[in-house]
Amino acid sequence: MPQLRRGRTLALTATAAVLFAGTVQLTAGGATAAPTAAPTAAPTAAPAAAPAAAPTARTDKVLVIGLDGVNLDRSKQADAPRLRKLMAEGLTAESLLYARPMAATSSGPGWSTVATGVWPDQHGVTDNSFSGKRFGAYPDFLTRIENAKPSLNTYAAADWEPITSSDKGGPIFGSKIDKRLSLKGDANGYDVEDPKIAAAAATELKNGDPDAAFVYLGEVDIAGHNYGAASQRYLDTIATVDKLVGQVLDGVTARPTYSQENWKILVTTDHGHTDSGGHGGSHAQERGTFVIAKGAGIPAGSVRHDVRLVDVAATALRHVGVPTAGLDGQPLDDRDHDAFDTLRPNLQGRVDETHIPAGVKGFTHTPPTGWTVDNSRMGSGGVAEWRGWTFATDEFWSPSQRDQWRELNVRQRDVFAVADSDEWDDKPHTGTFDSTLISPKWNVAGDSTRSLRFRTHLRHEPGQRAEVLVSYDGGTPTVVKSYTTDTVARWQEIPLNTSGATDVQVSFRYSGDNNWYWTVDNVWLR
Numbered sequence: 001m002p003q004l005r006r007g008r009t010l011a012l013t014a015t016a017a018v019l020f021a022g023t024v025q026l027t028a029g030g031a032t033a034a035p036t037a038a039p040t041a042a043p044t045a046a047p048a049a050a051p052a053a054a055p056t057a058r059t060d061k062v063l064v065i066g067l068d069g070v071n072l073d074r075s076k077q078a079d080a081p082r083l084r085k086l087m088a089e090g091l092t093a094e095s096l097l098y099a100r101p102m103a104a105t106s107s108g109p110g111w112s113t114v115a116t117g118v119w120p121d122q123h124g125v126t127d128n129s130f131s132g133k134r135f136g137a138y139p140d141f142l143t144r145i146e147n148a149k150p151s152l153n154t155y156a157a158a159d160w161e162p163i164t165s166s167d168k169g170g171p172i173f174g175s176k177i178d179k180r181l182s183l184k185g186d187a188n189g190y191d192v193e194d195p196k197i198a199a200a201a202a203t204e205l206k207n208g209d210p211d212a213a214f215v216y217l218g219e220v221d222i223a224g225h226n227y228g229a230a231s232q233r234y235l236d237t238i239a240t241v242d243k244l245v246g247q248v249l250d251g252v253t254a255r256p257t258y259s260q261e262n263w264k265i266l267v268t269t270d271h272g273h274t275d276s277g278g279h280g281g282s283h284a285q286e287r288g289t290f291v292i293a294k295g296a297g298i299p300a301g302s303v304r305h306d307v308r309l310v311d312v313a314a315t316a317l318r319h320v321g322v323p324t325a326g327l328d329g330q331p332l333d334d335r336d337h338d339a340f341d342t343l344r345p346n347l348q349g350r351v352d353e354t355h356i357p358a359g360v361k362g363f364t365h366t367p368p369t370g371w372t373v374d375n376s377r378m379g380s381g382g383v384a385e386w387r388g389w390t391f392a393t394d395e396f397w398s399p400s401q402r403d404q405w406r407e408l409n410v411r412q413r414d415v416f417a418v419a420d421s422d423e424w425d426d427k428p429h430t431g432t433f434d435s436t437l438i439s440p441k442w443n444v445a446g447d448s449t450r451s452l453r454f455r456t457h458l459r460h461e462p463g464q465r466a467e468v469l470v471s472y473d474g475g476t477p478t479v480v481k482s483y484t485t486d487t488v489a490r491w492q493e494i495p496l497n498t499s500g501a502t503d504v505q506v507s508f509r510y511s512g513d514n515n516w517y518w519t520v521d522n523v524w525l526r
Contacts, residue, residue: 058262062316063205063252064141064214065245066114068107068160069221069279070238070269071229072290078235080242082249083292086267090294091332093307096394097271097289099282099407102489103127106280107221110270110289110309111163115140115172115214117313117329119410121489130162130169139174141313141322145212146176148322153209157181157201158216159193173214179204194219198244202251212320215248217241224273229285234273264295264319268312282402284357284395295319297333305393306341306414307332328411338522339368341414343391351384352427355399362396365389370440377511379431386424388435389510391415397519409457409519411489416455416521421464421512434511441474441505442525444498452480452494452506454523458487464512468494472501483518496525 072094075083103109103120104127112125116138120126124134139147142154154177156163162170164182173180181200183193194217201215223237245267252263271279272288279286289309310329317324318331347361356362363385367373375388385392385400393415398406400423409416421433444450458466460483469477480494498504504525510518 058260059211059257060262060264060320061210062212062264062266062319063248064114064266064268064312064316065248066111066158066214066216067220067241067245067267067269068216068218069224069271069273070241070290071272071285071288072269074229074234075238075242078238078242080238082242082246083238083267086265086292086294087301089300090265090292090298091302091304091307093291093293093304095289095291095305095308096284096287096398096407096410097309098410099287099403101405102408102410104280105271105282105286107160107270108162108169111160111216112172113309114268114270114312115142117141117310117317117324117327119310119328119489122328128162128169133169135172135174140172141316142177142212142214143174144313144317145320145322146178149320152211152320153178155179155201155204155208155210155213156216157197157204157214158218159183159197160216160218163216179208179210192219192222194241194244198247202247205248205251206254212316217244221273224279225277228275228277229273230275231277262296264315265293266312266315267292268309282407284399287407293332305344306336306338308410308413336413336522338414339371340391340416340521342368343415344393347391347393347396347415350396353383353385353400353423355401356396357399360396362393364391367391367437372438374436374438377434377436379429379433381427381429382424382433383427386418386420388433389417389419389437389508392418404516405459405488406517408489411455411491412457412519412521416519417508418517418519419508419510420517421510421515422517425514432511432513433515434509436507436509437520438508439506439523441503443502444504444525445502448497448499450496450498450504451526452496452523453526454492455490455521456487456492457489457519458483459516460484460486461515464515465510466518467509469507469509470496471505471507472498473503474505477505477507493526 097105099105106128108128108130109120109125112123113119116123118138123138124132142156145152145154156173156177158164161167163172164180165171197217220237220241223234227233268291269289272285273279274283274285291307291312311332314324314327314329315331343364346364346366348364349361350356373389378388394409397418417437419435424433466483467479468481470480471477508520
């Protein structure tokens with residue numbers, strides 16, 4: 001098979017730097033043992049029943065399988081029964097990656113994001129050169145486990161050297177890991193050793209005692225580069241790798257102690273591939289990723305839209321009882337319960353847009369219960385999808401115009417609110433863009449202070465206005481935050497003085513005329 005370099009190195013081309021992102025502090029907790037059934041009452045004449053045995057604690061263990069360069073939709077078309085079985089028995093969640101200037105959609109940033117649970121603007125890997133890496137500040141999840149619980153056993157196996165070796169910019173998975181298999185690549189950076197990796201990992205998982213493991217299989221990415229994601233060879237390679245996934249999973253279930261263990265299985269990828277082959281850019285096929293998860297508490301056959309690639313590390317850490325504070329990722333059992341996400345059933349397809357695929361349903365102008373949009377100052381005409389504040393998904397909004405930083409909106413999840421004067425201006429209109437998103441009235445009686453928290457992504461230029469306003473007890477809204485610079489993909493927290501107030505109402509006003517955009521998500525008072 002011709003050898004092409006996986007995840008070709010791509011230089012950073014944008015001039016603006018991505019701002020450091022704030023994170024939510026998440027509290028870790030160990031997995032809960034499955035409850036046992038209550039004993040059946042004995043007949044009246046029978047001797048007294050023996051005391052019920054105490055529930056047996058099950059040992060929590062986690063396995064992450066990384067499949068390089070796999071498009072989920074193609075894996076569903078391939079002869080891949082083990083992957084389909086995992087999806088049927090657990091969770092499937094698709095999402096999109098960043099693009100430049102945050103990072104290229106290549107393997108270095110992708111696997112660094114999977115391993116560390118933070119986005120590239122934190123771990124520092126923006127391409128396959130690994131220059132700027134900050135693994136000391138943001139270590140991989142296996143290293144975090146070793147730091148927090150050194151008694152736990154960790155294992156990693158890969159044949160792409162930067163993942164487990166110090167060669168070529170690595171290792172992504174650090175030196176503290178208890179046991180690793182790092183097969184050397186060829187002069188171009190890798191050699192296909194998936195059968196050896198799968199066989200060794202299956203043996204280690206069956207006969208060893210790893211509490212947390214990462215196993216990498218890279219052959220699909222090579223098929224993508226050589227033949228393209230639309231090719232039959234790409235499908236055939238997914239089928240081949242699917243058998244290796246099954247071999248690894250069989251190693252887990254063949255463990256002598258498997259019945260006394262609580263395994264969580266996660267399967268993911270680092271990026272996608274175009275139909276013609278290749279990745280690194282901003283096309284949705286290149287940005288496509290997924291998480292498949294199976295384990296206690298995960299409903300069979302479930303599908304979610306609020307899961308991101310950074311959640312793999314957070315889920316693995318939570319499962320073995322290691323804190324996840326400081327990560328962008330959140331464990332799968334932590335849900336935002338965001339009001340905007342309730343709008344997903346109401347989403348519709350494109351109207352005026354031409355860059356968004358016709359089959360994608362991803363926007364609505366109808367706000368969630370309790371929220372309103374004031375368009376009394378809004379101009380008429382323009383692109384219908386973006387007339388005033390709109391509720392949209394990443395899959396719908398970011399392809400509307402690529403390479404304008406919409407791809408950097410990675411900290412928003414599922415449905416978010418967006419005001420986009422740039423896209424609205426692409427059709428004739430009168431007036432300017434001026435729209436206000438208004439929250440419900442939130443009860444704050446008895447509280448002297450509250451913090452307004454939300455995730456935000458704003459690209460700014462002179463001539464537009466983005467303001468957060470607060471009204472107390474129905475009074476005149478007062479500006480508490482005005483944005484005059486880019487605020488890229490970050491958490492925002494604004495302290496509020498609620499002393500003496502009964503309720504608070506928050507407004508987000510955006511105005512502009514062919515300027516940029518503002519997104520807001522997960523708004524809450526803390």
